[in-house]
Amino acid sequence: MTWAEIKPTLANHPADANMRPEFALTTLANGKTRMYVYEGSSSGSLANPPPAPPTPIPTARLFRSDDVATGTPVFLSLTSSNPADPGFGTYNMCEGQCWYDELVHTPAGHPDIVYVGGSYRYGEQFSNKRGVVLSTDAGVTSTDMTMDATDPVHPNALHPDQHALVTNPNNPFQFFEVNDGGVMRSSGAFANVSPWCDDRNMNVPATNDPAVRAARLARCRQLLSRVPTELAGLNKGLSTLQFQSLSVSPFNVNIVQGGTQDNGTWQTPGNPVKWENTMIGDGGQSGFDAANPAFRFHTFFGPSPDVNFASGDIADWNWIADQIYFGGEPAAFYVPIISDPAVSRSMFVGLGHVWRTKTSGMGALDLATFRQRCNEWFGEFENFCGDWLPLGATSYVPQPFPFLPAPGTYAATRLTASGALYGTDRAGGVVAAVERTAANTSTLWAATSTGRVFISTNADAEPASAVAFKRLDSQATNDPGRFVSGVHVDPANPNRAWVSYSGFNAATPTTPGHVFEVTYNPVTGTATWVDRSYDIGDMPITDVVRDDVTGDLYASSDFGVFRLLSGASAWVAAAPGMPKVEVAGLTIVPGERKLFAATHGLGAWLLNLP
Numbered sequence: 001m002t003w004a005e006i007k008p009t010l011a012n013h014p015a016d017a018n019m020r021p022e023f024a025l026t027t028l029a030n031g032k033t034r035m036y037v038y039e040g041s042s043s044g045s046l047a048n049p050p051p052a053p054p055t056p057i058p059t060a061r062l063f064r065s066d067d068v069a070t071g072t073p074v075f076l077s078l079t080s081s082n083p084a085d086p087g088f089g090t091y092n093m094c095e096g097q098c099w100y101d102e103l104v105h106t107p108a109g110h111p112d113i114v115y116v117g118g119s120y121r122y123g124e125q126f127s128n129k130r131g132v133v134l135s136t137d138a139g140v141t142s143t144d145m146t147m148d149a150t151d152p153v154h155p156n157a158l159h160p161d162q163h164a165l166v167t168n169p170n171n172p173f174q175f176f177e178v179n180d181g182g183v184m185r186s187s188g189a190f191a192n193v194s195p196w197c198d199d200r201n202m203n204v205p206a207t208n209d210p211a212v213r214a215a216r217l218a219r220c221r222q223l224l225s226r227v228p229t230e231l232a233g234l235n236k237g238l239s240t241l242q243f244q245s246l247s248v249s250p251f252n253v254n255i256v257q258g259g260t261q262d263n264g265t266w267q268t269p270g271n272p273v274k275w276e277n278t279m280i281g282d283g284g285q286s287g288f289d290a291a292n293p294a295f296r297f298h299t300f301f302g303p304s305p306d307v308n309f310a311s312g313d314i315a316d317w318n319w320i321a322d323q324i325y326f327g328g329e330p331a332a333f334y335v336p337i338i339s340d341p342a343v344s345r346s347m348f349v350g351l352g353h354v355w356r357t358k359t360s361g362m363g364a365l366d367l368a369t370f371r372q373r374c375n376e377w378f379g380e381f382e383n384f385c386g387d388w389l390p391l392g393a394t395s396y397v398p399q400p401f402p403f404l405p406a407p408g409t410y411a412a413t414r415l416t417a418s419g420a421l422y423g424t425d426r427a428g429g430v431v432a433a434v435e436r437t438a439a440n441t442s443t444l445w446a447a448t449s450t451g452r453v454f455i456s457t458n459a460d461a462e463p464a465s466a467v468a469f470k471r472l473d474s475q476a477t478n479d480p481g482r483f484v485s486g487v488h489v490d491p492a493n494p495n496r497a498w499v500s501y502s503g504f505n506a507a508t509p510t511t512p513g514h515v516f517e518v519t520y521n522p523v524t525g526t527a528t529w530v531d532r533s534y535d536i537g538d539m540p541i542t543d544v545v546r547d548d549v550t551g552d553l554y555a556s557s558d559f560g561v562f563r564l565l566s567g568a569s570a571w572v573a574a575a576p577g578m579p580k581v582e583v584a585g586l587t588i589v590p591g592e593r594k595l596f597a598a599t600h601g602l603g604a605w606l607l608n609l610p
Contacts, residue, residue: 042096093118259283320361350431
């Protein structure tokens with residue numbers, strides 16, 4: 001078979017990784033083959049080497065050709081960026097995330113019907129957010145399928161980020177759609193809710209052009225002239241939540257929190273089979289406090305922690321992230337962040353530096369004033385929210401609100417920096433792991449996505465600039481130098497830890513291994529590395545913990561959880577019952593004989609340890 005290109009991609013820059021085309025085929029009455037193509041990236045531009053001008057990046061749009069089986073097809077662009085034009089309904093639906101959320105579907109036997117899906121247009125008032133639109137005139141115009149007609153203020157709606165759609169073979173207007181929230185089904189019938197547009201704000205930022213407002217209102221009425229009468233979730237009995245991690249209350253082992261990808265943060269109220277959604281959005285890491293049973297923290301994506309002083313009450317989440325979120329440091333999508341297990345109100349988060357707060361992010365504010373300023377729902381935000389300081393950054397000077405220091409002024413002290421302080425090898429990336437132990441108040445381990453491993457023996461020092469880190473991987477001859485996915489610190493010896501690595505041995509053939517025991521000697525300033533990978537195989541390890549009662553190690557992977565008995569040299573499945581699923585993180589409570597596993601798509605799991 002010989003392949004021939006029949007439609008060039010819209011991508012016009014080699015660094016544009018967001019571009020992705022989706023297509024659907026159907027047969028016309030004349031026997032010819034019609035193809036719908038939806039493709040795009042994001043508006044904006046990508047830099048080129050000077051003196052070349054930036055390359056514009058095309059936004060997503062819909063194309064159609066009515067004869068693609070032979071010859072050189074001609075594709076018609078059906079999309080317009082102007083809300084006044086009929087083709088606006090399919091414009092820029094995936095907002096730079098076409099690589100992740102995009103779909104196009106035409107039901108068999110109905111060539112003029114086409115569904116197009118993307119992400120979710122959060123701020124767009126003159127639509128129902130255009131997560132999925134439906135056209136019945138071969139893509140020329142479309143109406144919004146994202147919300148139903150049940151209520152003008154709180155309708156049922158598709159979850160953001162659309163991935164696939166099929167229709168009922170007996171009713172092309174009833175669709176089944178999957179998104180980041182699971183599976184949803186439409187009623188197959190429609191309602192006209194265009195009058196809802198009259199109560200929406202059609203203004204354009206920085207302009208009050210009446211013609212533009214009129215065009216938006218007209219487009220809103222057209223898009224809402226045909227919406228599903230009802231949308232219903234089909235998730236009962238279906239495990240879809242992608243937990244990133246689980247945290248356990250030090251006061252009650254049955255109270256567990258967990259962050260989930262695009263489905264918020266959840267908590268058990270002391271009942272392991274009941275979970276309550278405590279916060280919306282992306283859920284990353286979560287945690288508790290060493291002394292305050294009512295304290296909680298969670299993160300969205302990026303360095304974005306909230307704190308809560310009401311046992312997770314959704315009304316009490318308070319933002320503490322101004323310095324780290326807006327400061328310009330590189331950070332992971334889900335940052336490593338912990339509450340100090342021994343010191344109440346102290347927290348640590350990894351970006352380029354490890355950052356610290358000793359006040360739960362409140363600074364000198366009392367709780368009432370803090371909530372008034374920084375509450376996620378009703379805060380005034382008239383000044384900084386958060387009091388994070390980068391550890392070891394001698395040139396960092398906090399600035400008055402709303403100014404933030406340029407990150408380059410203290411970049412040399414990042415754990416990821418290339419320079420005299422930490423060397424030039426394995427530079428770059430982000431801090432990928434931050435861990436402490438309750439054995440003392442001063443020892444902290446940190447590691448980076450490029451394989452650097454550090455220890456600090458004065459992480460609680462004042463000022464924050466006095467905190468010093470010792471790089472340990474540069475002393476090793478057998479560490480893999482890959483992404484560090486987990487660190488477990490020995491509570492009996494804070495100078496010893498077990499470190500896990502993602503990636504494959506094939507990427508570092510001269511330094512294989514996935515699980516290492518690392519012991520630091522503070523007298524000599526040196527560390528010993530012992531490979532505990534044994535026969536675990538060449539697969540990425542996502543986390544490692546130790547049963548400090550028995551000495552057994554547990555390692556998570558893309559295929560479940562494995563166990564290394566103390567003194568043994570062979571890894572085995574931790575226990576029967578868990579499917580072969582990616583486990584993103586492990587949390588162990590040895591004294592309570594509990595091991596918790598956060599899985600990608602199959603929820604949270606518990607193993608009662610022997």
